[in-house]
Amino acid sequence: MxxxxxxxxxxxxxxxxxxxxxxxxxxxxxxxxxxxxxxxxxxxxxxxxxxxxxxxxxxxLNALELVTYQQSKEDGSIKFLWKLKDGHTVESVFIPERGHNTLCVSTQVGCAVGCTFCFTTRDGLIRNLTTAEIIDQYIQSQRFVGFEPEKRISNVVYMGMGEPLANYENVKKSVQILTDDRMLGLSNRKITISSSGIIHQIRKMYEDQSFPQVRLAVSLNAADQETRARIMPISETNTLEDLMKTLNSLPIKTGYRIMLEYVLIKDLNDSPEDAHRLARLIGKNKKRYKVNLIPFNPYPGSPFERPDEKRVNQFHKILWQYNIGAFVRWSKGKDISAACGQLRKKEMEFHIKVL
Known part of the structure; x- marks a missing residue:
């Protein structure tokens, strides 16, 4: 049907x-x-x-069924576990923030990119989500939290399970629905698509006149090719040098700076030398980028650790010394495994509330 x-x-x-x-x-x-x-x-x-x-x-009418949810006692974030028609499950996260609310949506069941610091990739890729399955995460999440003005979800980030640009057509259509005033009518500026750095798909998105212009975030996570390839296997075919050349050449509208996401991992990419290397990588293109520093969020069995706050702040300070716009994102929802890199398609553990 x-x-x-x-x-x-x-x-x-x-x-x-x-x-x-x-x-x-x-x-x-x-x-x-x-x-x-x-x-x-x-x-x-x-x-x-x-x-x-x-x-x-x-x-x-509905593409998803709500199986369970968890709400963070620390910050009010809500993680939803949705069941799809074929029995697979995906997660999305409602994030209340000062002055607005954000929904983090998934685009695939699992992920094939293989970033070694991400829990989602442990299951591999099962399949792409349909347009309806992506959009229904927004609609059913809004239904769940309510329709009061202060509960309105105004921001959507494609940062959940999966690589959005590997599900290009369905993601594009979902963005069309989100931004069409006859449909959901969200502002283009309030939507962010995060990619691990698939170069040809990034170019395609910017050249595609039917793809509404939204914000782009790229998972960088290292300022040298060797380290990046170690933690992000995709960098072996989409090298850091080629990626930065592409990002530096994209036509950027005023107010649409590219977000460079950088997960800080203890003793791997968090040293002062790494910060200086990142600043040199950005070079003269400071106005083109913002840097989003994300202290690593641990998950069961992870080989990595989070750096301490002093180390994070030192890294941040060095970027500011280069006049690079950077901020630290201490992820919300950590107590319910809803933070960046913690989503996974299995049933939630501990303190699950079943509807």
């Missing part, structure tokens, strides 16, 4: 007309799906009974 959340607005309009209905029905359906975030077809009261009956019998 077709899930209507697979369609961007143009596709939804075409599908509506194929059913022999008038074009304005697409606007009505989109309103219920995305503005009202309806949980059933019966709620769509301005559609005729015949249309609602047809939709019930021939389409699916």
């Amino acid at each position: 077709i899930n209507l959340k697979e369609f961007n607005y143009g596709e939804l309009e075409r599908w509506v007309r194929q059913q022999g209905w008038k074009k304005f029905r697409a606007k009505q359906i989109a309103k219920w799906l995305y503005n009202k975030k309806a949980g059933s077809y019966d709620e769509m009261t301005d559609l005729s009974k015949e249309i609602r009956k047809y939709l019930k019998e021939n389409t699916e």
Whole structure:
């Protein structure tokens, strides 16, 4: 059966007309799906009974089923475990922040990139998520937290399970739905796609006129090729030198600086020498980048450790001395394994609340 959340607005309009209905029905359906975030077809009261009956019998409304959730006692973050139609599971995280709320969404079941410091990659790649499965993480998370103005999810980061640009078409369509004013209507500036650095896909995204311009974050994690290849095998074919050449050449609009994500790992990439090396790598392109320093988030069986706060602050200070815009992100949701690099497709452990 077709899930209507697979369609961007143009596709939804075409599908509506194929059913022999008038074009304005697409606007009505989109309103219920995305503005009202309806949980059933019966709620769509301005559609005729015949249309609602047809939709019930021939389409699916929900792509996910909420299995469990955990809420952090430290910062209020909520980690959701969703069950897909084929029985696989993925996670997403609601993050309350000062003045806005962010949702971290997954794009794949597992991940094939193989970063050695990331828990998600332990399961390998099972499959890509569909457009509907990506979008439904947003819609059902919003339903769960409520519709009060202060609960509105205004920011979406593609930083959950998987490499977003390895699921290019479905991610693109989900971004179209998120940013279309006739659908979810989020600001392009409030959406960030994080990539491990697949060079040809990054170029493709910037050259693709149908891909709404959103923010790009790139997992750098080392300022030399040897270290980066050690912890990110993708760097063997997408070298640090080629990656930086590509990023330095991208057309960047004002206010759309590229985020360089740098996970700080004790005694691996966190020394003052590493900080100076990173500054030299950025060089004269300081206005093009922001650096997001993320102290490593441990997970069961991890061979790595988090550096202490003094070491993190020293690294940060050195970048500032070069006038490089950098900040430290002490990840939220650590107490529920919802922080950066901790998501995994298995059932959650400890203190699980089952709905």
